[in-house]
Amino acid sequence: MATALIVDDAAFMRMIIKGILTKLGHQVIGEAKNGLEAVNMYAELRPDFVTMDITMPEMDGIKAAQEICSQNPQAKVIMCSAMGQQQMVMDAIRAGAKDFVVKPFNEERVKEALKRVI
Amino acid sequence: MEDIQKYLDLFIDETKEHLQEMNKGLLQLEHTPHEFKFVEIIFRSAHTIKGMAATLAFEKMASLTHEMESVLDALRNHSIVSTSELMSVLFRCVDTLERMLSSIAQGGTDEQPTAALVEALHSFIVDASSVSIGEKEKEGDFPFQELDQSIVQEAIREGRDCYWITVFLREDCVLRSARAFMVFQRLENEGEIIKSVPDIEKIEQEQVEGTTLSFLFLSTKTQDELRQLIEWVSEIDSVVIKKMTLSTHEENRMSNNENEVYQQKQIVHPSLDNKEKGKVAGRKTIRVDQARLDALMNTFSELIIERGRLEQISTDGNYQELQGTTERIARITSDLQVLILNMRMVPIEQVFSRFPRVVRDLSNGLGKQVHLQIEGSETELDRSLVDELGDPLIHLIRNALDHGIESPTQRLNQGKPAFGVLTLRAFQNGNHVFIEVKDDGHGIQREKIIRKAVETGIVVLDQAEKMNDQQIYSLLFHAGFSTADTITDVSGRGVGMDVVKTKVEQLGGKISIDSSPGKGTTFLLELPLSLSILPAMMVEIGIEKYAIPINAIVETAVYKRVTIQHAHQTDVIDFRGRIIPLIPSYQVFNILSWEADPEEVAVVILRYGEKTAGLIVSRFTGQQEVVLKTLGSYLPQVFGISGCTILGDGNVALVIDVATLLA
Amino acid sequence: MIQELEKKKMTNSGQIVVLRLGQEEYGIGIDQVKSIERIGKITRVPGVDSYVKGVMNLRGVITPVIDLRLRLGLTESPFTENNRIIIVSRDLLEVGLIVDETNDVLDISTGTIEPPPKGKEDDTHTDYLSGITKVESRLICLLELEEILHTKEVKEVI
Numbered sequence: 001m002a003t004a005l006i007v008d009d010a011a012f013m014r015m016i017i018k019g020i021l022t023k024l025g026h027q028v029i030g031e032a033k034n035g036l037e038a039v040n041m042y043a044e045l046r047p048d049f050v051t052m053d054i055t056m057p058e059m060d061g062i063k064a065a066q067e068i069c070s071q072n073p074q075a076k077v078i079m080c081s082a083m084g085q086q087q088m089v090m091d092a093i094r095a096g097a098k099d100f101v102v103k104p105f106n107e108e109r110v111k112e113a114l115k116r117v118i
Numbered sequence: 119m120e121d122i123q124k125y126l127d128l129f130i131d132e133t134k135e136h137l138q139e140m141n142k143g144l145l146q147l148e149h150t151p152h153e154f155k156f157v158e159i160i161f162r163s164a165h166t167i168k169g170m171a172a173t174l175a176f177e178k179m180a181s182l183t184h185e186m187e188s189v190l191d192a193l194r195n196h197s198i199v200s201t202s203e204l205m206s207v208l209f210r211c212v213d214t215l216e217r218m219l220s221s222i223a224q225g226g227t228d229e230q231p232t233a234a235l236v237e238a239l240h241s242f243i244v245d246a247s248s249v250s251i252g253e254k255e256k257e258g259d260f261p262f263q264e265l266d267q268s269i270v271q272e273a274i275r276e277g278r279d280c281y282w283i284t285v286f287l288r289e290d291c292v293l294r295s296a297r298a299f300m301v302f303q304r305l306e307n308e309g310e311i312i313k314s315v316p317d318i319e320k321i322e323q324e325q326v327e328g329t330t331l332s333f334l335f336l337s338t339k340t341q342d343e344l345r346q347l348i349e350w351v352s353e354i355d356s357v358v359i360k361k362m363t364l365s366t367h368e369e370n371r372m373s374n375n376e377n378e379v380y381q382q383k384q385i386v387h388p389s390l391d392n393k394e395k396g397k398v399a400g401r402k403t404i405r406v407d408q409a410r411l412d413a414l415m416n417t418f419s420e421l422i423i424e425r426g427r428l429e430q431i432s433t434d435g436n437y438q439e440l441q442g443t444t445e446r447i448a449r450i451t452s453d454l455q456v457l458i459l460n461m462r463m464v465p466i467e468q469v470f471s472r473f474p475r476v477v478r479d480l481s482n483g484l485g486k487q488v489h490l491q492i493e494g495s496e497t498e499l500d501r502s503l504v505d506e507l508g509d510p511l512i513h514l515i516r517n518a519l520d521h522g523i524e525s526p527t528q529r530l531n532q533g534k535p536a537f538g539v540l541t542l543r544a545f546q547n548g549n550h551v552f553i554e555v556k557d558d559g560h561g562i563q564r565e566k567i568i569r570k571a572v573e574t575g576i577v578v579l580d581q582a583e584k585m586n587d588q589q590i591y592s593l594l595f596h597a598g599f600s601t602a603d604t605i606t607d608v609s610g611r612g613v614g615m616d617v618v619k620t621k622v623e624q625l626g627g628k629i630s631i632d633s634s635p636g637k638g639t640t641f642l643l644e645l646p647l648s649l650s651i652l653p654a655m656m657v658e659i660g661i662e663k664y665a666i667p668i669n670a671i672v673e674t675a676v677y678k679r680v681t682i683q684h685a686h687q688t689d690v691i692d693f694r695g696r697i698i699p700l701i702p703s704y705q706v707f708n709i710l711s712w713e714a715d716p717e718e719v720a721v722v723i724l725r726y727g728e729k730t731a732g733l734i735v736s737r738f739t740g741q742q743e744v745v746l747k748t749l750g751s752y753l754p755q756v757f758g759i760s761g762c763t764i765l766g767d768g769n770v771a772l773v774i775d776v777a778t779l780l781a
Numbered sequence: 782m783i784q785e786l787e788k789k790k791m792t793n794s795g796q797i798v799v800l801r802l803g804q805e806e807y808g809i810g811i812d813q814v815k816s817i818e819r820i821g822k823i824t825r826v827p828g829v830d831s832y833v834k835g836v837m838n839l840r841g842v843i844t845p846v847i848d849l850r851l852r853l854g855l856t857e858s859p860f861t862e863n864n865r866i867i868i869v870s871r872d873l874l875e876v877g878l879i880v881d882e883t884n885d886v887l888d889i890s891t892g893t894i895e896p897p898p899k900g901k902e903d904d905t906h907t908d909y910l911s912g913i914t915k916v917e918s919r920l921i922c923l924l925e926l927e928e929i930l931h932t933k934e935v936k937e938v939i
Contacts, residue, residue, distance in 0.1 A: 081293065086324050089296040093303065099352055102292050112352050662825065707827040749826065749836060752845045752876055752930070756828045764838050770824035 002048035002118045005030045007038040007064065008080065009056040017051055017080070020110050035059025039067045042075070049076040049117055052097070054088050062092045069096025076117045080105070129170050130223050131405070136163040137219065140212050141475045144205065151200045154193075158328055160208075161190040165289065167215065176228040179218050185239045186211050192243050194286070194330075196358055207238045269312055270334065270362055278336045280312075280362040281344065287329040291353040295326040300351045302333075308347060309337025329355070411462055411501070418458050419745045425451050426742060426766035452743075466544045466553070467495035469507050476512060477540065480519045487526050487537045488519060494544035499551045503645055507553070510618045514555040514641050515540065517615070522559030522639050532636070534558070548669055548726070548777070550627075551647060556640040562633035564590050571596070591631040595619040646760075654744045654763075654773065657722060657735040659703050660711030663771040664735075665744050665763055670776035672723040672730065674738055679717055691732055693723055700732045701779060706758055712736070726780040733779070742766075746773055795889045799921060800867060800880040802850050803858070807880075808887070808914070808921045815868040815875060817883050820860055834879065837866075844868065846877035852929060853909055871926055878929075887921070889914050897922065 004026050008014045011033075018028045030045045032038040036058045042050060050068065054061040065077045079092045079100040089100045099113045143160040147153070164183045171179035186208065192198040214235060218228040270280045283305075287297055298321045305311055313334040316326055337344065341359050348357050425447060431437075432444040470492050481488040523529075523538035530536055543554040568582040571593045582590070594615045622629045627645035654665040655674070675693075682689050682700065689700040700721065704712035713736075721732040744763035749756065760775035797808035798817070818839065823846050825835040832851035836843050846866060851857055858881065866877040897910035911925035 081296075083292055086293045086296050089293060090299045090322065093296070093300055099300075100293070100296060101352075109352070116350055116352060709827075747843050750843055750845055750874075752874055753826060753829055753833065753836075756826055759827070762824065762836060762843055764843075768838055769822045770836050770838050770843065772824065772826065 002026050002114075003029045003045075005032065005038065005041055005045060005047040005050045007032045007035070007050060007056070007061065008053035009033050010053075013053065013080075016105060017110075020105060020107055021051075023107065024111055024114065026114070035061060035064030035067075038064045039071075042068050042072070049078060049114070051078050051080055051101075052092075053080050054082070054085050054092070062088055062095060065092050065097045066095035078113050078117060125174065126222075128405075129174055130219060133167050133170060133215075133219050136167050137212060137216055138471055139163045140215075141209075142471065144208055144212065145474055145478065147200065148202075148205050154330065155328060157190055157194040158330065161187060161194065162289070164190060171228070176218070176222065178230065178232060179215060179228040182211060182215065182218075182232050182235065185236050189239050189242050195356060196284075198242055204242055207235060207242070211235050211239070270336075273312075273336045274362065278338060279340075281333075281335045281337065281341070282360045282362055283333040283335055283344065283348070284358040284360075285331040285333070285348060286355040286357070287331070288353045288355045289329060291329065294329065295321050295324040297351060297353050298326045298331050301331060301348055301354075304347050304351065305333060305335055305337075305344075308339050308344070309335055311335050406461075414458060415462065418454065419747075421451060422455070422743065422745050423764050423766070427768075429742075430766040455743075462501045463498040464501050464504055465495060466497050466499055466504065466507075466551070468504050469511065470495045470542060470544075472508070473511070473515060473542065476515060477519070480516060484519055485525060486519060486523055488523055489537050489539045491539060491541040492543075493541065497544040497546055497551060499645065500647060503551075506621065507643075507645075510621045510643075511542075511553070511555065513615075513618045515542075518555060518557040518559065518639070522557040522561075524560050528560075532560075546647070548667070550777075551645045553643040553645070554640060555643075556638060558638040561635040561637055561639050562591055562594070562631070563635060567591070567593055587633075591633060594631065595629070652744055652746055652773070653741065655722065655741050656739045656771070657720075658737050658739055659707065659735050660709040660713065662707075662709055662711065663739070663765065663769070664703075665771050665773045666722060666724070666733070667773070667776065668741065670724050670726055672725050674720070674722050675732075676718050676720050677732075679715075679719055682719070691721065693730065693732065696730065698723070698730045698732055700734055703734050706779070724776050724780060726776045729780040731780050733774075744771075744773065796886055797889055797921070797923065798867065798886055799884040799919075800849075800865075800878075801882040801884060802853065802880060803855060806884065806919055806921045808889070808923045809867065809869060809926065810923075811886060813869050813871060813926050815870040818866045818868060818877070820864050820866055820879065837877065839868065839875075839877070842875065844875055844877050846879060849878040849880050849929075852878075869926055869930070871930055874930065876930055887916055889916060889921075894923070 004021050006014050006017050006021070006028055008017065014031050014033075018031070021028055029047055030041045032041050034056045038050070038052065039059070052061040052065055056064075059067075061079060065079065068075050068077060073096075075096070077092075077097045079089055079097045080103060081089045081100050082103050092100070098117050101109050101113050140160050140163045143156045143163070147156040147160065150156070164186045168180050168183035168187065171177075171183065189198070189204070189208070193200060193204075198204075214230050214232060218230050221230070222228055273280050285301055287294055291297055298316070302311065302314060302318060302321060311333055314321075315332040320326060335344075339347070341361060344359060345357055348354065425444075428440075428444050428447065432440045473492070474490055477488055477490040518540055523540065524532070524534075526536035529538065539558045541554065541556040543552075543556070545552050564587065567590050568577075568579070571577045571582060572579050576593060576596050577585075582593075595618075596616060619629055622643055622645070627643055629644075630642050631639065632642070633639040652665075653668040655668055655671055657664050657666060673693075677691055682691055683697075684690070685697065689702070690697050691700055700719075703709070715736075720735050720737060722735055722738070723730065723732050744765075746761045747763060748761050749759070756772075758775055758779045759772050760778075761773050762770050763773055765771050796811040798811055798814050799806050799808050801807075821837055823835045823837045826833065826845075832847050834846045834848050836845050838844075848857065860879075861881075863882040864879060865883045866879050867883065868875055868877050893916075894912045894914045897912055908928045909925055910922050912923045914921050914923060
């Protein structure tokens with residue numbers, strides 16, 4: 001049972017992730033639609049973990065992850081990537097993200113990633 | 119109902135491919151048991167087949183592959199060792215799967231006896247004691263070099279622990295490089311990575327392909343701590359950690375026996391290496407219904423014909439604007455032509471790939487020792503031929519192994535090496551693909567053939583005695599000629615040479631034999647590149663139009679009649695210092711409208727292989743691309759004619775077959 | 782043979798295409814006739830039997846053409862406006878038959894089919910007939926396509 005911040009520019013995706021997280025017994029306390037919002041909301045809400053999409057307007061997921069992790073070394077950011085974004089995932093890990101899950105989401109995978117992280 | 123058939127077709131196709139992969143992988147594994155990448159390949163194929171079979175409710179197939187998976191998994195986890203017994207069982211499993219598939223393809227079920235195999239598979243896993251890492255020494259599968267070994271020795275002397283860590287990612291892990299990166303990162307934080315396979319550059323450049331990562335790692339952490347560290351990363355299937363001691367890294371020891379077997383590796387798999395490279399290059403493919411390709415080709419042929427007509431109209435009518443467009447259309451269709459022709463061409467490797475297995479099984483069954491040499495497997499030929507060539511070639515291979523190559527003892531007695539050599543060579547020449555099946559066995563015994571032929575009533579004795587060697591060899595192709603008394607056919611089927619010949623001719627090809635008693639026999643198949651759009655030179659002989667493939671033409675020339683000499687009952691001319699024969703085309707083709715010019719004679723200098731000759735024509739009428747069409751099965755083979763083509767004006771012109779003309 | 786014709790009757794209700802060679806009329810089952818064409822350019826092919834005139838381009842398909850008169854042992858006759866080529870089809874094989882004229886399509890009932898007349902002993906040309914039928918006052922010889930299209934196998938010279 002942990003609190004989560006969901007970051008994705010597509011409302012549909014946010015809905016899907018929210019559904020999965022809720023099913024796994026976690027509480028979604030905030031939804032951001034770009035990296036900038038994510039950084040601000042993280043500071044405000046201090047969630048236990050963050051799910052971060054990569055391609056977003058204003059500020060992309062890697063930048064946001066970097067921001068959040070450098071300001072909060074204990075932050076637990078999980079990247080949500082698509083198949084062709086391997087390099088970006090590696091960049092995000094370097095920047096401090098803890099793990100990644102590949103879309104399309106699968107409850108099992110998300111569960112596994114969260115197990116490590118929380 | 120239709121849908122299921124489509125799925126079934128795809129299932130059959132894909133499973134066939136995977137079974138081939140498995141065979142290939144098993145063969146490779148057999149030769150190099152320490153190369154675990156082959157286990158990966160076999161595992162993946164078994165896994166895929168299992169999934170497909172389960173989806174279509176082929177329970178027996180699914181469960182057999184499942185059992186295989188368990189054993190393969192244990193192999194790659196190093197919890198069991200590969201033995202020749204294990205390999206045998208795995209081979210038999212693949213055979214059973216092939217039989218199941220064959221039955222399914224014919225509308226049947228996947229019912230095949232599997233109990234014994236499953237039991238055997240189980241026994242391998244039960245036997246193996248649980249992994250005691252560090253105690254079970256794996257000879258030869260240590261992927262690290264001498265240099266690393268000395269670093270390891272140094273570190274150990276300094277009191278650091280050296281580990282050899284193998285991480286297996288989950289099969290379905292998609293971003294493997296990213297996971298590898300995470301593992302690498304975590305390890306780096308806790309010690310020193312001396313070597314990693316794949317190395318960090320490959321990881322960072324997203325070139326991780328397999329699911330196995332290996333690290334030679336120095337650290338003060340304990341094995342358990344390291345395990346926890348690594349297993350923290352998601353999508354990891356298993357981790358094997360071995361602590362290195364000074365005695366564990368010895369050189370690969372190979373007994374002499376193994377060396378001999380491994381020698382075979384060099385010769386057997388050059389083609390397989392190419393395919394591996396192809397895989398690395400990541401060639402993407404898409405399945406296309408063959409009927410669609412046929413339709414595409416037919417439509418394209420019509421386009422070529424119309425293009426020819428367009429060009430004619432354009433020149434005749436002298437429409438300038440049209441000429442520009444016509445030229446461009448010509449260029450575009452040429453490009454299209456190359457593309458389409460290539461689409462149907464596949465490397466003959468597809469046919470050859472199952473042969474190593476066939477040779478292995480057959481030679482084992484017959485107690486013979488045979489090296490299979492494959493050359494030119496990248497030679498391409500039309501898809502339709504590929505499907506049909508498998509059987510005739512296997513017949514020829516069986517024949518070579520059964521009757522050609524002698525037993526090791528017999529060979530040694532003759533001063534030959536115990537291992538016989540069977541060579542399969544494919545190459546392209548002009549408009550044909552040639553496939554040679556050659557053995558270094560005892561050749562064709564003339565007397566034996568004559569005896570058999572007389573016995574079965576194909577010839578009479580004095581007829582036979584008058585025949586030359588070539589004619590005797592051709593008797594082998596006669597229906598009714600069967601060397602039944604010497605057949606030890608492993609599969610129990612009759613090996614009829616007449617069947618082979620019929621098949622080859624059906625494909626529009628020819629087959630010939632040559633032999634040298636005591637030295638060996640060579641079968642040569644000549645097949646057409648079935649789709650042919652040829653650049654050709656058009657000529658007229660009399661009033662008849664003929665097309666000559668440009669690649670057989672050296673030059674065209676006009677000779678003064680007085681320069682024609684006579685030698686050996688043939689007219690000859692001097693061509694660049696060489697005396698070459700003149701072919702009286704009007705005689706060869708019975709052209710009644712031929713009128714000889716008193717002063718001059720127009721000649722097309724042709725070349726095929728080593729032979730050069732001049733073909734007499736009336737006039738040269740230009741060059742164009744022609745679509746080679748067959749004359750059809752109603753007409754017999756016409757000497758000197760390979761087919762015909764439809765000209766721009768809608769009329770038909772015959773296409774000259776230079777090969778037979780010059781032979 | 783009667784059974785064969787019965788079978789044909791079931792599939793095509795016994796219709797035949799009637800053609801003329803010289804003074805006589807012949808018939809081919811309509812199910813075996815693909816089309817009827819005018820004579821176009823025929824390209825001679827060397828080294829074939831004399832009754833094979835060559836090949837022609839029929840809408841992109843290379844079709845062999847034979848002179849039916851020669852095939853049946855009649856004398857050759859120069860072509861006129863009336864000649865036609867009947868494209869027959871048998872087991873995926875398509876061949877064109879040059880005839881003097883094509884007349885009509887007739888319905889024949891099995892009842893009036895008689896076995897073909899026996900010619901002289903060495904005359905094999907009656908093999909090409911499958912029967913004779915009479916329609917009103919016309920006598921029509923029914924052609925046995927199988928025999929007509931039967932190609933002699935080239936004997937292998939050993």
